[in-house]
Amino acid sequence: MVVHRKHPIVMNVEEVTERAEPRAFSPHDDMPEEYRKAATRMIQFHANSEIMGAYLERPFIRQAPSLDRKLAFSAKVQDEIGHGQLLYRAAESLGIKTRAEMLDELAAGEGKFLNCFHYPMTEWWETPMIAFFVDGAAMRRQATIKRTSWEPYAHAMDKICFEEGFHIKHGEDIMRELAMGSRREQQLLQEAFEEWWPRILQFFGPTDDRSTHHDFSARVGLKTMSNDELRQAFLNAYLPKAEKYGLEIPDEPRIRKEDGRYIVAEDDLDWEEFWEVASNEYDGSHEQIGSRAATQEAVAWVRNAIDRSEQSQP
Amino acid sequence: MATNQQSDPDELTDRQQAAVETLLFSLADDEFVLAERYTEWQVRAPTLESDLALSNIAQDELGHARLWYDLLTEFDYTESELLFERDPADFTHAALVELPFADGDWADAIVRSYLYDTAEQLRLAALEDAAYTPIADRIGKIRSEEAYHREHAENWLERLCADPDGRANVQAATDRLFPHALALFEPVDAEHEATIREFGLRSESLADLRERWLSITVPLLDSLGVRPPVSADGSPPELPVAYGRGGEHTEQWPVLHAELTRTYRELDRTNTRTITNDPDHAR
16 A cells, blocks of 8 residues: 655755646645745735735725626625635745735735736726726636646635636626717727726736746746736637727737737837836835725724734633 | 505505605615725725625625615615615715714724614514515515624624723724714604504614613623713713704715715716616525
8 A cells, every 4th residue: 555645855846847737736745945935926916916906996886886886896896805815825825924924015015916906996987997807817817827736826716716707797797888888988988998908918917038937937837828828818808809899909009910819019018117017116006005005004903902902811 | 463464565555655665765775875884994904804704794784775775666766766866865874874984993893883783683673574564574684694793793892892992992983973873763754753653664663672772782882891971870862963864964974975976977877787686686
């Protein structure tokens, strides 16, 4: 009989690369620090993005123009917080950082998150840009993460993808209502689309030659598709949908189709702004991070009160 | 059980219908506006866990509001008329649920919920055999959810009051909110209130409900070291000048109403979109 024993020594990167496959590794395995750090960076980014996305969408619970929409938006914001909770737990399982440390980093402006959530969103007709396009883009990426090598991350994705499916349907329904609404509603939707479209394309990050972390993450099975492949899949699915709802695709960034593949003119996108956003240095970053930090500071007394009373228990 | 039960809105006398509508508006408006304030806590609560719990509660209250507004649509109101195009002065919720709160004042959320949900429990129990049966039919679902809300609020009260700073914040919230909570036991108007009792919609008078509410909330707060603002003989404080219900609202209410109708107005909407047709089977 073969007795499966916990690996006696820490795996090296070569071994990890060799064994990498979907859901191959869990907290039972002694992973090398390089893997644990890369996985933490990826999951923490994902968790932070859930929180900051919820932060951006919360005002639309109030502004929703019907009771059902209000309920759906409240449920969505709640789901995103729940996703953040699950993902921080998956990140903690790597033993690099605690959830409290990651939330502190987010409040301090050190935690990174998705580019689209650095921009302000103030009007109802902008909401499908996040709730349909950005969530749709995220869904492409998240579906591939079901096959990531860190099992707790893949496991979290099962629940998250299931719920995101409902969010995107709701986002599409809001867009359909606007697209079939008055001439003015259609115009406002088009304006919002033109403003958000370049950011949505940049959602997938730099094309492969500029990506800093891709090689290692791909080698150890954390990432299973490149940024470019994900963007192809997104454009294939979402360009026809945008056209279906009467949206005109902006002339820039130029996109052409060649041999069944979309080619985006990368120089038409503002990469300087993207990197400013990525390093939390954009004006919107300061605004979003700062106001999130302020709300967390305002409730610090509750956490302190609970800590003190728990410590004084016999 | 009331003997003159009625399930068909068309069979009500005008006076009965006016009383049913008055009752439904106060139930629906309380839940709707309370939820609107609760949703401000989403993404802002002290921990991810408390965020999720309060989001759940907010959605329950919105769901309850929808159940009550839905009964009003049987009297030929549209959702637009009920919410988005109604004059804010015509809303009949208690001002307790419309009051704003300071950033981070989690004690406000907890005390508000405790005072409200304790009243809600008593009010719903008294409607269980309502002569207009569509009301009675919806009580069970709502009561089961409200029981969780009360438990949530009581747990948090205990936790906050175990610490001197926490207790001081609970005391401040109690001082501010307690007089407003008394408005939950005020009639919208005396004539409709008389019909509500005679027709057999509510089995107890508002005064009796208020006495029972005081007999629960005052000892509980006392036991946590929080002094409720009642006099030595146990009599409650005066109602605030703007207490909502049949009286004036605070100046914060039209502001909140303007925010929540903003998109509807800016897009010149004339109707609302319903996603689920049957609120009894909604999420």
